[in-house]
Amino acid sequence: MVRELTCIVCPKGCPLRVELEDGVVKSVTGHTCPRGLQYANDECIHPMRTVTSTVLAKDGRVIPVKTDRTIPKEKMFECMELINATVIELPVTVGQVLLSDILGTGANLVATANADESL
Amino acid sequence: MKQIDLVIVGGGPAGMSAAVAAYDNGIKNILILERDSHLGGILQQCIHNGFGLHRFGEELTGPEYAWRYEQQVYERNIPYLLNTMVLDISPEKVVTATNSEEGVFQIQAKAVILAMGCRERSKGALNIAGTRPSGIFSAGTAQKYVNLKGYMPGKNVVILGSGDIGLIMARRMTLEGAKVHAVCELMPYSGGLARNIEQCLNDFGIPLRLSHTVVEIHGKQRLEGVTIAKVDENRRPIPETREYIPCDTLLLSVGLIPENELSKTAGVPLDRVTSGAVVDQDRQTSVEGIFACGNVLHVHDLVDYVSEEAEIAGKSAVAYIQGITAERTDIPLSTDGKIRYTVPQRITQKKDVTVFFRVADVYRNVTIRVSDGDRVIYSKKKLKVAPGEMESITLRPDQFADAKALSFALEVK
Numbered sequence: 001m002v003r004e005l006t007c008i009v010c011p012k013g014c015p016l017r018v019e020l021e022d023g024v025v026k027s028v029t030g031h032t033c034p035r036g037l038q039y040a041n042d043e044c045i046h047p048m049r050t051v052t053s054t055v056l057a058k059d060g061r062v063i064p065v066k067t068d069r070t071i072p073k074e075k076m077f078e079c080m081e082l083i084n085a086t087v088i089e090l091p092v093t094v095g096q097v098l099l100s101d102i103l104g105t106g107a108n109l110v111a112t113a114n115a116d117e118s119l
Numbered sequence: 120m121k122q123i124d125l126v127i128v129g130g131g132p133a134g135m136s137a138a139v140a141a142y143d144n145g146i147k148n149i150l151i152l153e154r155d156s157h158l159g160g161i162l163q164q165c166i167h168n169g170f171g172l173h174r175f176g177e178e179l180t181g182p183e184y185a186w187r188y189e190q191q192v193y194e195r196n197i198p199y200l201l202n203t204m205v206l207d208i209s210p211e212k213v214v215t216a217t218n219s220e221e222g223v224f225q226i227q228a229k230a231v232i233l234a235m236g237c238r239e240r241s242k243g244a245l246n247i248a249g250t251r252p253s254g255i256f257s258a259g260t261a262q263k264y265v266n267l268k269g270y271m272p273g274k275n276v277v278i279l280g281s282g283d284i285g286l287i288m289a290r291r292m293t294l295e296g297a298k299v300h301a302v303c304e305l306m307p308y309s310g311g312l313a314r315n316i317e318q319c320l321n322d323f324g325i326p327l328r329l330s331h332t333v334v335e336i337h338g339k340q341r342l343e344g345v346t347i348a349k350v351d352e353n354r355r356p357i358p359e360t361r362e363y364i365p366c367d368t369l370l371l372s373v374g375l376i377p378e379n380e381l382s383k384t385a386g387v388p389l390d391r392v393t394s395g396a397v398v399d400q401d402r403q404t405s406v407e408g409i410f411a412c413g414n415v416l417h418v419h420d421l422v423d424y425v426s427e428e429a430e431i432a433g434k435s436a437v438a439y440i441q442g443i444t445a446e447r448t449d450i451p452l453s454t455d456g457k458i459r460y461t462v463p464q465r466i467t468q469k470k471d472v473t474v475f476f477r478v479a480d481v482y483r484n485v486t487i488r489v490s491d492g493d494r495v496i497y498s499k500k501k502l503k504v505a506p507g508e509m510e511s512i513t514l515r516p517d518q519f520a521d522a523k524a525l526s527f528a529l530e531v532k
């Protein structure tokens with residue numbers, strides 16, 4: 001089986017062609033760097049994504065957040081439910097961990113902006 | 120009147136990078152003027168990741184990328200004024216601005232860098248038939264509501280235009296529980312990055328309807344639905360293909376346009392294609408001492424290139440103030456139509472020049488050719504070029520030293 005993919009690791013978006021046999025990756029072509037090769041393998045075996053969103057702070061402001069590493073693609077919506085159920089205390093700083101080891105993925109939810117206590 | 124060496128209009132990534140570069144190259148008397156309540160520009164609402172891979176070798180979100188540069192501004196104690204709107208710039212570089220503390224005030228600058236960014240085109244909405252109910256937003260406005268205010272504009276969404284902001288918002292609203300029924304694109308190809316089609320549409324099974332447009336809007340108070348249709352080669356809707364989609368929200372993602380009202384007051388001539396200033400390799404406009412960089416100059420898809428361009432403007436403003444220049448020349452750059460525009464549009468000094476350009480259509484197996492009359496001074500083959508992706512080449516002074524004019528052409532096999 002052949003799968004055509006678009007590498008999403010960087011803005012170049014190289015077109016990838018993966019040859020699979022019984023779910024095992026036999027060959028990858030089209031990537032122009034090693035990260036693309038890694039992506040092709042992951043994508044065929046276990047697709048992973050970073051989730052970015054916002055969480056609510058106690059005072060009603062919204063704070064941008066992300067998972068600090070990729071999580072399994074099928075867990076994205078479950079992760080969103082967790083994020084939307086979270087209300088945080090201020091202040092926060094960039095990189096501060098707000099939820100750790102989300103859904104047992106090893107990824108943490110971290111703030112991506114600073115917010116003071118007072119407006 | 121207050122005297123300042125370098126005034127920078129706009130505190131987005133372009134303004135901040137230009138300020139840092141100017142500071143590090145020897146000009147300390149700088150002032151950044153920003154109309155918003157914080158530095159960072161449009162990046163504050165771009166909470167998705169995909170920024171900074173070129174610059175920092177890691178994937179950052181918009182606010183994180185902005186924060187890297189804010190820190191550089193703070194570390195150097197570069198002065199900035201927030202909530203301050205620039206109203207006018209004269210060709211003599213008198214900058215008129217206003218804020219609530221000082222009222223209207225003027226500054227005489229030695230050099231000015233324009234870094235006002237861009238705004239969204241809204242034209243797309245005007246020529247669609249039907250009513251004008253609520254529920255129609257530009258994609259950027261929707262992004263601001265969702266990401267900065269935590270407010271969802273609707274539940275059932277159709278997006279017109281497949282630019283990156285539209286694609287990013289398709290994913291964002293899907294993750295927040297909305298159903299995105301379709302992204303319609305008038306052209307036979309998307310204007311967005313391939314990676315965004317993959318991770319924002321394909322990941323969620325959102326259909327991208329190429330060569331499709333919205334032909335009618337329905338609903339009295341609130342949007343109730345849209346009629347879409349396929350278009351022919353002349354981009355005219357084909358009546359038999361009309362299709363009704365019920366929805367409460369229509370997002371328009373029909374492109375960005377540089378915000379150049381101020382440039383006009385300064386007497387800066389604009390390029391008809393880019394809608395930004397005509398500049399030389401230093402990003403100096405045709406008005407001496409006025410520079411431009413970032414999205415006010417031409418719309419960039421990657422902030423990394425914005426920073427790079429802003430550094431050129433920052434450094435060059437310093438050289439201008441200090442009166443340093445390489446050997447002068449004056450070579451206009453022209454394009455063949457397949458290449459839509461170049462930045463810069465002129466070369467005025469003999470030094471290495473990186474020329475950025477965009478193409479008009481998707482072309483495969485092309486040769487990019489730069490010639491001076493009949494003489495080819497540069498050529499490079501590429502497998503594929505697309506309008507959504509900016510290209511660049513670097514020319515050395517020995518290649519163009521005695522050229523009269525340079526023409527940029529794309530040869531398609």
Ligand SMILES: Cc1cc2nc3c(=O)[nH]c(=O)nc-3n(C[C@H](O)[C@H](O)[C@H](O)COP(=O)(O)OP(=O)(O)OC[C@H]3O[C@@H](n4cnc5c(N)ncnc54)[C@H](O)[C@@H]3O)c2cc1C
Nearest residue numbers: 129131132133154160161169205235236284413414421422
């Ligand atoms: C929705 C969206 C998604 C994007 N996604 C990506 C991505 O995934 N990856 C990527 O690399 N790039 C992305 N970009 C591109 C990148 O964000 C922009 O190219 C970059 O922010 C442009 O920087 P700038 O400083 O030129 O403009 P801006 O960020 O727009 O900053 C301009 C600043 O000037 C200020 N200003 C304007 N007029 C005045 C005035 N008269 N007086 C005072 N201040 C003024 C504005 O308030 C603003 O703060 C995206 C852009 C948008 C809009």
Ligand code: SF4
Nearest residue numbers: 007010013014033036
């Ligand atoms: S293969 Fe490498 S260069 Fe190509 S898109 Fe993927 S990460 Fe980028």
